[in-house]
Amino acid sequence: MAFDYTRMTATCAIDSPADATTLPPEVYGSDELYADEVDRIFRRGWIPLCRMEQIPTDGSYYSIDILGTPLVVTRDRHSEVRVLSRNCTHRWMELCSGAGEAKVLQCPYHLWSFGLDGHLAGAPEMKQSNGFNRADYGLKQFRHEVWKGFVFVNLDGQATPVAEQLAGLAEQVDPYDFENYQTVEHTEWGECEWDWKIMVDNFMECYHHMGPHRGSLEDEFPAHLSSTGEVGPYFTTMWSAQAPGYPISAPFMAPGADTLSPEHSRKTLIFIAYPLLQVAMGPGYMYWLKVLPLGAGRIEVHLDIAMSPAALAAPEFEERRNQLVKSICDIHREDLDVCAAVQKAINSGVTGVGRLSHLERPLWEFYRYLGRELGLLGTTTLASTG
Template sequence: MRLSADLAEALGRCTGLAADSHTLPAACYVDPEVAALEAETVFRQGWVGIGRGDRWAASGDYAAMDLGGVPVVVVRDEEGVLRAYANTCRHRSAQVMEGEGHCTKMRCPFHFWTYGLDGRLLGAPSMRDTNGFERADHGLIEFMTAERQGFAFVSLEDSPPPIDDWLGDFPDLHARWDLGSMVTTRRREFTVACNWKAFAEVFNEYYHLPYVHPGSIDDTYDDPDDPEVVVGAWATHAGTTQGTGGLLEADQVKALPVIGTLNDREAHGVRYSWLYPTLVTATGAEGMWMYEVYPDGPDRCRCAQVVCFPPETAALEGFAEVAEAYYERFDVAIAEDIPMLERQHRGMRSPFARQGRFSYLEPNVARFAGWYADRLLSVG
């Protein structure tokens, strides 16, 4: 697909700071042709975050997923290395694995072609009369993976940019949280009837707080600091809080210990970051909460809420009971967001939907819009 002149012109208005740029055009959220172009330029180029590496804690742990329309299976091999493969059998292309779990081998259920955790074809029944057939030539197609700061990434590109260039200064700005040592204490999956970008956007702006979250979390948050200029494929903004951003206003007395390595401002605030395209994170005084968000066509997204704490916090007596108050805060907030996101998506389907302008409370959303527009405009 090539961009229409009108869409290219609209995307060109999305670059720049929040005060100068426009929102993404509605077609980027609802048009199947744009979604197909997005799959090529956003999900099959560069790196895609797939969550926390401890989802694959042991050798043989696997998870099947869809990344921009490409079925992928991710598994930790016998050496502890995270591997990613095209989830497509080399015989007649059935998906080899479904769901997630633990395995010692990966077996296609159609004709029982069996692969090792290293992707090699180990067994292919009834192929002895096939001329020139060699198992060594029929291993699963492998993609590049990387793990940084406890996060896992996959690239579907043959020669992606170095992962450390992609992440830029994300590790430096999050160094005092020691994200790589945090442990996942909850992962909850769900779907939403909206475009994946809209879900990620609502996590990254303060503008809606008094209107969508009155009485739950709005009064916890002060206005964010001025946006920071960062290097890499990500955006961030930080701000102070009244109490902790990880709890509802009524539950502030239940706060877990503050991470001891944080400076005073970090210990009294939250940093919201967006690792393009799929991971949005909030690093607070006690831990981190985040969402993975993946497209399921233009009108639906698959999400996972992930909560992480330092291991010493998770080991505290009574942690499980106190952590439930944090999970409730995240569940309440997203339950308030989802009806508005679905309402927004219905509005975006109108032929009269037009580009808008950003508030100073939406710097991360504006920065992403510029990055996304550049990706689509790269095809000409």
């Protein structure tokens, strides 16, 4: 049965943020809609897999499953990055799991071995197989690009280059020396029983600082001081400004790159590179949510924390790192609780469509993006921003 897009289209077609509504609740957890999202959004888009520092040396590999497809990101002996299938070309066994360093990826079943560039390097006992040519059995390669230290994959191979899609976003993050931020903590939050769009809705507004974060963020980064920033067809940015009187201190707001203006030290930049890369950052740190869709209303969530080059070089790095990890994880827990509660409410059968505050303008932008990608808006172009 096809998904009934009538109410979703009505939300996505709203062309002014002052008129914005929520999506209708039926979009959060529909198998039919999820199938369309896989085809039109996830397979066509750029999905972040890892950071470059997670494949730090020649011979590094990093395994990750996307939409049920087992992938491995590798750095071969010429330092070239690749995204390969993890399925052996003999009888499909998974070649590896986790991350590490290896000269070859050897299948545990019949010991075929593959170079980190994907070529089949060895296949025992195959000499009597007529016409068998190792060159025909390399691992499947997927299109990838590296942008600001993130390795992205595009499963259908047809997307416009990621640097083109995110050109306007690059201008926002470049002053931070963002490309050289280094991951200092990887955290996994397991399988979460809510839709990927609930995670985006939550991530892309600071209105809720006054709710779940009233004891953690609201005093220093009050909801009312947040605003939408630069927007493009494939990204939305948001600023969360620091309340007057707070110090510009480590680990969040300092130290930062010399290229930052004093104003940067008083605000947090939050952005989404559609559909899935969600980042919050300041002069001293950044964290990103890796949301892996598992199905309608089901995701796996990872949260990785990185520090800026200036913060990594500063004294008391360890202490600041620990403080950063604890604060971010505590805040993230507050977010997970509300996401779970919202999905539970939706599952109970609510039907109403709500109104959005001006502080939720990034959600309106997100719904416009969904409308464009799902083909709900005809030939409508990006609405004017500012």
